[in-house]
Amino acid sequence: MSDTPEQVDHSDTRPTQAQAVPERWWWLGFVLKPLVFLVCGTLLFAGLGAMQKLGLLSSGGGHGGPGSAVAASNAEYICPMMCTPPSSQPGRCPVCAMELVVASSGGSNGDSQSIQIGSAARRIANIQTAEATLEPMVRKVRAVGKLQYDEASLKTITAYVGGRLDHLYADFTGVFVKKGEPLAMLYSPDLYSAQVEYLLAQKSVDHASPGVLPSVAQANRNLLQNARQQLLERGMTEAQIIELESQGKADSRLHLNSPMSGTVIQKMAVEGQYVKTSDPIYQLADLSTVWLMLELFPEDAACIGYGEKVEAEVQSHPGKKFTGRVAFIDPNVDERTRTIGVRVALPNVEGLLKVGDFATAFLRIPAAAGPQLRRYDQQLANKWISPRFPNQIFDQPGKCPISNLDLVHATQFGFADQPQEQTQSVSVPRSAVLMAGKNSVAYVETEPGRFEIRRVVLGHQSGGQIAIHDGINPGEKVAIKGNFLIDSQMQLAGNPSLINPDKYVAPKVDEESPEMLAALEKLPLEDKPLATAQQICPVTEMALGSMGTPPKAEVNGRTVFLCCEGCRGSLMKEPEKYLAVLDNKDSGPQPENTPDLPPIGPIQEIPLVPELPPKTVAVPVESDGPTTPSIATPVIQPVEVVR
Template identity: 35%
Template sequence: MHPQISAPQAGACPLCGMDLVERGAMGGGGDAVRLGPDAAALAGVVTAPAVCRAVEFELPLFGRVELDASTVRSITVTVPGRIERLFVDSVGMEVNVDDHLYELYSPGLLSAQAELLSTAERFTRAAAGEAGFILENSERAYTSSRTKLRLWGLSEEQVDEIERSGEASDRVEFRSQFAGTVVEHGAYVGDYVHSAGELMRLADLSHLWVVLEAYERDLPFLRYGQAIEFEVDALPGQVFTGTISLIEPTVDRVSRTAAVRVHVLDPERVLKPGMYVRSRALVALDREGHARGPDLTGKWISPMHPEIVADGPGQCSVCGMDLVPAQELGLVGGGEGTPLVVPTSAVLTTGRRALVYVHEQDGDASLYRPREVRLGPQAGDSYVILEGLVEGEQVAVQGAFRLDSEMQIAGGHGLLSLPSESIDREPSRVDRGMDGPMDPARVVDPGHGSPLRHAELWTDYLRASAALAADDGEGARAAFEALATDARAAQAPDDLEAAQLGVIAGASARAAGASAIADQRAVFDEVSEAALSLIELAGNRGAATLRVAFCPMAFDNRGARWIQGPDGPLANPYFGASMLRCGVIEREVTRP
């Protein structure tokens, strides 16, 4: 039970009182488990080679539908006046080019029309008299009067009609120069409007953006042109597709996310701006475990509208700019080669450390040696191995837990009994989900007056955890709403704590908006990691002792941590009733 305890002779374990067993008596050596053919078959140990092959995985992202800003057009007033009639008076109306929009009373327009009639009459007389200098000046004045009315928004036909009728009107009808759907409206009959005042906005709703929020740890797996699939609650079962057209170059200091823009064509107009989106980025990996972008070699792209891609030189269909080679924008694919992978069942992990059991043949017997590996991302039912294995090595893909138990019983170094040189090893970048070990100089003294002293945040976090463990989606939603409010209200003393509070607030809000408990559990993992980072920064400022728990089987054996209260049995929020007690309590964090 406690393989770290050893003695030169038989005796009892000082921790639990059990009899000590002879090292190797259960089939293990100091650094390997030795099994004969029959024993291996009884233990159910199956091996498979580590192989290099193409792998893909899905990266979940959340976001919302937004207007394509390049299609938005403002309808503005070009001359001061009073609105007498509104022909387009509400959001949602469809507008075509040359549709009438509004009728305006304007003394300035009345004067401009009178000026046009006067200059037209002088120009006509001068042309009949063939007076050279007078004709030239009259023509210039006449042209200027027509141009003024055109710049004020009247059409060529309207200006011609004023000349034909010979009368100036104090009420003029204005027509649309654009087509689209009214998405904003702020004018009413009787309003007095000033020059450049905005009356309404139009947009083309068949071209939309889906703006996703990607955490900084996910950014290495996203590339321009990458395929995205997404769903909305309003249309269950219907899957939409788009491609990434822009990854914003900055990360929000509070939420720690960068906006990822996906260009979507929606000719049937079933998507509505503001809809909540659950999406999956399809990620293909190269030999280093990095995302492989689409092959854009030889393609030409618009610098201003990167969703415009062509096979050769030309002009952007949106803005008319010359297209440039994809190489000039640094958008040509990703790395090369295929990654080294093993099945997920071959990897044992504590969240901080991962190992596999490597098979070696020793005569008729088999040796299984534990070897620590550095994991890349999980791709479906496989893990990418960045360090620790070479292609062709055989690893145990079934029975690894039995081998690890045998190793620990025999006093060897298994998953939970680290060699002395590994006890203080910092978790890798992949383990921690951040860009390296935390700098001790950045840890904030928990006694400095952190606003985390209030217990509401931890109380609502524990409510959310308990609700998920009880498979209570509605209870979890209410707890997440409260938790998001708590995190927004907290006043952090520095940017480090503010960043984690921002993650908790944003992720909790998304969890509150999720309709399925599986989505809530996926986001709860993000909330928990941010909460644990908060404890590392400021200590436990809750009302009681907190316990850090870990489940190695969550999320297809990737593993996940969470925080529990001081009392009661372990309650797994990631599985609920199906595996309520799966996991272990790693440590306790007491209130200082």
């Protein structure tokens, strides 16, 4: 096999000089292309700015001219953080220093009283709603107080006669003594002398001879009576005097007995101490009843009365409830704390309540409480109560065993003998109401995604609920979460909001709507003429039937129909005010835009000025010839003076 030499291709594969030149300057094209775009963009923006400056192009989307100037003059500028109310001039917010922005003329749906929020935005803002309910509202007032002694049960044991304390049976503070138990033994020579005089007087009466004169016998009896009175004034009891008579022997030592069952709260003497007449020795207190001293705000104290039930919980017994009743309400307001003192009498039969301990009191007051409403308490139904001690309750009239005052029927203190119909109020969660100063608003979802602003009149708060007297109807859905974001959008849209609610316009009800007529048809036959004649609710001044079947109320002997049950509490609290609304309506329509004029007083007859005769005035008349001052003669002409 012959070997053939391998052929190798030695051709040159390197680029030529003409091909290497473009590849060497490739980076130049990479740099020039962005530079060209940048220059073009700069020229474009410069041209647009020049056209806008020359008036060829406006900043309002090509709609320049006089119309845009008028719109700009009527624009309102608001702070994006809503720190201040809207302003008519541009600038910066004086609070957060942010640039004020122009508020748009309306919401997304063109309604000046509401705003439309889509489902996606609603989920992002976490907007939640709750239904307004009609239910009895009960105010829960919480107050903190301190336990004190019942001042009516305090007793001071004093020395009726001067002497020496030989022995103290109650030898320390806090000891409990029963009525009649000895407290101390007193040595007194004066008492011994008084006992001797009494025994001698008794002996002279008992051993008087039959032939003694009647006057002498009567004098002996008077002497015995005076000696007996001297013993009583020196501290001896009837039982001790009887014992003295039976023994017939005077004793210089006297036992001081306790006049009541109670606790020694103060010991003011020691054994062996000499005391004078009226010197204090002990102070006793009956702890079967203690006082709880509370401080309430005036608006809370105005809703409670004598005998109101109070539940208290003390620190020493957490979880255990002690029930008492209001015994006294201070008629004055403390100028320092602006509160009213309320005293509660708490029974302490078990002795668990300690004087000086702090207690938390809870009062349940109807939200519509007032002088026209009676409270029902089962323990006071058809009962008689002491006017000073509310825990003294009896089935029959009589005398109070403590104060000896006549018992009073519980109805005179505002209590009812029968269960009363509970007044219902419209209530919403507390988070549904936005408050700023005196302004209170809420947002009602009238349609899916449509939130309408409502100015509301608030009542009392109970737990997490708050009563609504006006502005929201039962069954309406209110925003309870995300309502602040809704209010922000309302302000940015130039609509009424919490910070600027003056644009709010209350919705009007069609007086001839079929729903309203159907609601009035549900009334009894005897009530239809009265409701038709009344026409409006005196509280809200809304048409009857606009919120369902009108409820009926009796106040001051007059039948009144309301738009809803939520107005009953306001009517009962201020009946004269709302009855005047109906009376003014019945008096006839008043002309609109009439300036306030002062009232016309009684017509008085003004005497006419008597007509005066024409007055003559002397007017000199010059003569044609020469005159001489000394011989000039004036001519008198009559001239009538007009008055």
